[in-house]
Amino acid sequence: MAMSFFERLEARVKSVDSLLCVGLDPHGAQEATGAAAYEFCKRLIEATAPYAAAYKPNIAFFEALGAEGWQALLEVVQSVPSDIPVILDAKRGDISTTADAYATACFKSVGATGVTLHGYMGMDSVAPFMRDPHAGAFILCKTSNPSSADFQTIPCSLPTIGSGCQSRVLPWLLYEEVARRAGEWGTQYQDRIGLVVGATDPDALKRVRAIVPDMWILAPGIGAQGGDLIGACAAGLSKGASKLLLPISRGISQARDPAEAAEAFRAAINVARKQARSQVDMSNVESLVEAPRGGALKSFQSDFIRFALDSEVLLLGSFTLKSGRVSPYFFNAGKFTSGLALKKLSHFYARTLLESGLVFDVLFGPAYKGITLASAVAIALGELTERDVPFAYDRKEAKDHGEGGRLVGAALSGKRVVIVDDVITAGTAIRESMQLLTSVQAEVVGVALALDRQERGTDSPLSAVQSVEQQYGVQVLSVVGLRELLDFFMEKAENGKAGDGEKEALETIREYRAQYGVVPLQA
Numbered sequence: 001m002a003m004s005f006f007e008r009l010e011a012r013v014k015s016v017d018s019l020l021c022v023g024l025d026p027h028g029a030q031e032a033t034g035a036a037a038y039e040f041c042k043r044l045i046e047a048t049a050p051y052a053a054a055y056k057p058n059i060a061f062f063e064a065l066g067a068e069g070w071q072a073l074l075e076v077v078q079s080v081p082s083d084i085p086v087i088l089d090a091k092r093g094d095i096s097t098t099a100d101a102y103a104t105a106c107f108k109s110v111g112a113t114g115v116t117l118h119g120y121m122g123m124d125s126v127a128p129f130m131r132d133p134h135a136g137a138f139i140l141c142k143t144s145n146p147s148s149a150d151f152q153t154i155p156c157s158l159p160t161i162g163s164g165c166q167s168r169v170l171p172w173l174l175y176e177e178v179a180r181r182a183g184e185w186g187t188q189y190q191d192r193i194g195l196v197v198g199a200t201d202p203d204a205l206k207r208v209r210a211i212v213p214d215m216w217i218l219a220p221g222i223g224a225q226g227g228d229l230i231g232a233c234a235a236g237l238s239k240g241a242s243k244l245l246l247p248i249s250r251g252i253s254q255a256r257d258p259a260e261a262a263e264a265f266r267a268a269i270n271v272a273r274k275q276a277r278s279q280v281d282m283s284n285v286e287s288l289v290e291a292p293r294g295g296a297l298k299s300f301q302s303d304f305i306r307f308a309l310d311s312e313v314l315l316l317g318s319f320t321l322k323s324g325r326v327s328p329y330f331f332n333a334g335k336f337t338s339g340l341a342l343k344k345l346s347h348f349y350a351r352t353l354l355e356s357g358l359v360f361d362v363l364f365g366p367a368y369k370g371i372t373l374a375s376a377v378a379i380a381l382g383e384l385t386e387r388d389v390p391f392a393y394d395r396k397e398a399k400d401h402g403e404g405g406r407l408v409g410a411a412l413s414g415k416r417v418v419i420v421d422d423v424i425t426a427g428t429a430i431r432e433s434m435q436l437l438t439s440v441q442a443e444v445v446g447v448a449l450a451l452d453r454q455e456r457g458t459d460s461p462l463s464a465v466q467s468v469e470q471q472y473g474v475q476v477l478s479v480v481g482l483r484e485l486l487d488f489f490m491e492k493a494e495n496g497k498a499g500d501g502e503k504e505a506l507e508t509i510r511e512y513r514a515q516y517g518v519v520p521l522q523a
């Protein structure tokens with residue numbers, strides 16, 4: 001007997017060890033023609049097939065091209081290898097006779113086996129999609145867009161049966177009711193139903209997962225929409241660290257190398273799965289997904305700020321900087337002085353690197369602080385991904401005996417290198433490292449920092465980080481920036497959890513940013 005949609009999905013997830021669903025949205029097709037859309041998707045499929053658990057073409061991009069777009073969609077679906085499920089993102093729903101025609105279009109004409117639906121019209125609009133026992137449907141539950149709260153979080157009355165929620169203090173929200181109903185429909189239709197819950201809302205993922213522990217969830221919003229990959233996985237994975245499919249479209253199709261980006265996303269998702277399996281560090285993630293996140297602050301970034309405050313690495317008050325500015329905060333990574341603190345710190349860097357999707361071969365730590373940082377981050381990446389990441393560092397003074405020279409550690413020539421340091425102040429140290437690395441034909445692809453102060457230079461509208469980005473064309477990643485610091489204190493204040501010192505910090509940091517903050521560079 002042929003397998004059901006979710007059985008096929010599970011088989012594919014296992015065979016490529018991946019929960020990544022590659023979005024086929026031909027945003028970037030050279031010309032707006034069916035042929036260009038087809039070529040775009042075909043290339044993407046060829047590049048990403050080894051890492052894809054599923055593909056998700058969004059029908060909108062093909063419909064926009066008229067008849068040739070429809071033809072392109074059919075050809076795109078046909079060009080997906082037969083063992084990879086295709087979910088047509090069509091968000092259908094209508095009275096049953098029309099829904100019947102929609103189901104025929106999705107499954108028979110287009111040839112997809114999965115589809116996205118909205119359930120607003122109720123059961124009889126979903127039922128026609130359940131007739132084919134080999135097809136599956138994901139019902140919109142809590143979408144990833146900023147306005148999803150217009151309707152989806154409207155409180156409604158608690159159900160009287162099931163889901164064990166009678167003892168809840170929290171209001172029961174409309175999307176939770178959708179999840180509960182979908183759970184009932186799923187039982188009726190022998191597990192042919194999944195849900196769509198945006199990765200931009202780990203709190204919603206956590207709530208939905210509690211209602212439907214075994215249902216597949218499609219969680220869009222990673223990449224271009226800024227969702228928190230690790231937080232979303234921690235909140236949305238099922239008990240067996242699975243049943244969460246992460247569709248990523250622009251984050252892969254617009255990457256310099258889509259194959260590498262897909263591989264990196266798969267690895268980052270697998271880091272979270274590994275953590276979920278071994279329950280390592282889940283306490284942190286737990287506490288973070290409990291509180292609804294606002295703004296762009298990711299759960300691990302909150303963790304990091306709390307950790308830096310607790311370790312007195314991040315101090316609040318009044319500090320005169322070298323530039324003469326009086327700063328309301330001061331960050332001194334030199335105060336991470338114990339093994340456990342360094343281990344924790346390195347995991348924050350590792351997460352930042354993994355979530356960025358940056359592809360690199362070697363880490364480089366400029367003397368002195370960078371040496372411990374790069375080596376600790378290499379260990380952290382090894383722990384999280386089982387990838388054995390090489391690292392290297394320099395000496396302040398060249399040796400003229402023994403192996404000689406300034407560089408120590410892994411070979412750098414021809415390698416893609418990420419420089420790991422704590423902060424960039426004037427940028428002098430980074431520039432020296434750039435020189436040293438290019439002199440041995442290494443390609444510096446990125447810089448990873450703990451904190452980006454995001455403030456203008458004294459004689460330039462650009463920050464030191466922006467100048468480095470512009471001058472060398474590299475990506476500078478930081479675990480947090482001034483923006484996240486502000487978000488952190490803002491969230492605390494909004495949740496009534498900020499003490500007097502923190503409320504004051506919020507105000508003074510806001511003022512400081514207004515006076516000295518940078519304008520973001522165009523992407």
Ligand SMILES: O=c1ccn([C@@H]2O[C@H](COP(=O)(O)O)[C@@H](O)[C@H]2O)c(=O)[nH]1
Nearest residue numbers: 058143144198220224225248249250251
């Ligand atoms: O809640 C939802 C439901 C669907 N989508 C769709 O997923 C992709 C996301 O594209 P990215 O480029 O990875 O942001 C796109 O087709 C959306 O229409 C969603 O984003 N959110």
